[in-house]
Amino acid sequence: MAPSKKDLCFRDLRNRILQLDLAPGADLDETSFSTHYGLSRTPLREVFQKLAGEGYLSIEPNRGAVVAAMDLYTMRRFFQTAPIIYAAVARLAAEQAIPAQIKALKDAQTHFMSARAASDNAALALWNHRFHEIIGEMATNPYLLPSLRRLLIDHTRMSHIFYRAKTAEDSIRVLRAAQQHDEMIEAFATHNAELAVELTLDHWALSRGEIEKYVWPDPLPETYMQPFSGDSQ
Amino acid sequence: MAPSKKDLCFRDLRNRILQLDLAPGADLDETSFSTHYGLSRTPLREVFQKLAGEGYLSIEPNRGAVVAAMDLYTMRRFFQTAPIIYAAVARLAAEQAIPAQIKALKDAQTHFMSARAASDNAALALWNHRFHEIIGEMATNPYLLPSLRRLLIDHTRMSHIFYRAKTAEDSIRVLRAAQQHDEMIEAFATHNAELAVELTLDHWALSRGEIEKYVWPDPLPETYMQPFSGDSQ
DNA sequence: TGTATACTTCATGTATACAAAATGGGTAGT
């Protein structure tokens, strides 16, 4: 029942991709990774195939595996698609939720809070990921789940950037997200589908705002601009 | 540039699954399939992994690959999810469509019509599948595409049953579907998103009706019931 | 100097041999 070396390899690679430790577009050498994880190339290639199947990697014939790209084009689609799928999944999850899943959700939330307390931003992003993955599992919809999983991959990779809360304002946003998680758990537990959808969209709006804040930050104060102005060059 | 043995194997297995030649739940022996396709087990296993990644198979560790199941539970989800995804994809496809894709769509439709003329029901189902897959590609949304692909797998597997048009009524339905395809092509070509969505939902309604007709057929005439009535047993 | 081409090198793809796990059948015990 202990997880095999192959499973460990799979999970580690997945986490490293989610944490941007393996950057989008990075190409993965079979030989070096196989020696690193103590596997031969055959099972390692199978791990790559599985990761590719879930959208973490893409494999080009005769050219090996590369971490799934995150270009501007993809991000446009992300913002367009995420709220639709998140809302649809939330509705189903609220309708379907069983006690064991609510418990799993609470556990994930506990870990999320611990990571927040410890300012462990990598764990924070990963437990947030897990939290939303469980919601996907609650929906028990084999057609929507692969879409949700792909959205979560990119969502986590983006959020990883701003979960390194630096300012007090960032820290408040994370707290707000945590509160929303608790409210969502309650909505799922009481099978309140309408509320679950509403909270999910609120949660999305917060996260989207964080990302936008990162991409289009407030302009720097005038004084900071001084060194770059002038007529050098 | 010629397709490799591995590609041929992949495509053949995919088609066989879509045509129910490989039944849902059937388990696939690695050795026999590898000899059948003239591959060794290593590349065959990679084909299996890829098929599993796209939802055609599921692989259980130490227990091999089985064709994706189609139970009642899954079908319920299918009817629940298909119209949402189909509509969303149709909208995006209409917005995004480029001439080359419209041409690909017309080609698929030509093949569809040929299959209809030849009463080649296997080809009919497969070209219908391809037609809708192209629409998915037109949407160029990497998040929705995996959901759409999974829906199409099961949709094609179901439709395969009733594309063996027996009655004149069946034949008229197929003709109607073909007409809808033409109307949809026009809507995509003119970037008419609203119309594309409307036509897509009509198309879905027709298909859904066909499936329901198959699952809940008209009751047999009274006279047919006679042999089964009575007090035997 | 620029370009084309052959060669070297390295990474990916495939086959095969071996290891480990699961299945099925038979036997012993209750």
Place this chain on the structure above:
DNA sequence: ACTACCCATTTTGTATACATGAAGTATACA
């Protein structure tokens, strides 16, 4: 007759050797 357990057989999993194909480098030629 039923159940539990062990062994034989089959099937899946892993390692390694070899084949194939891509990328980069050096050399010859224009």
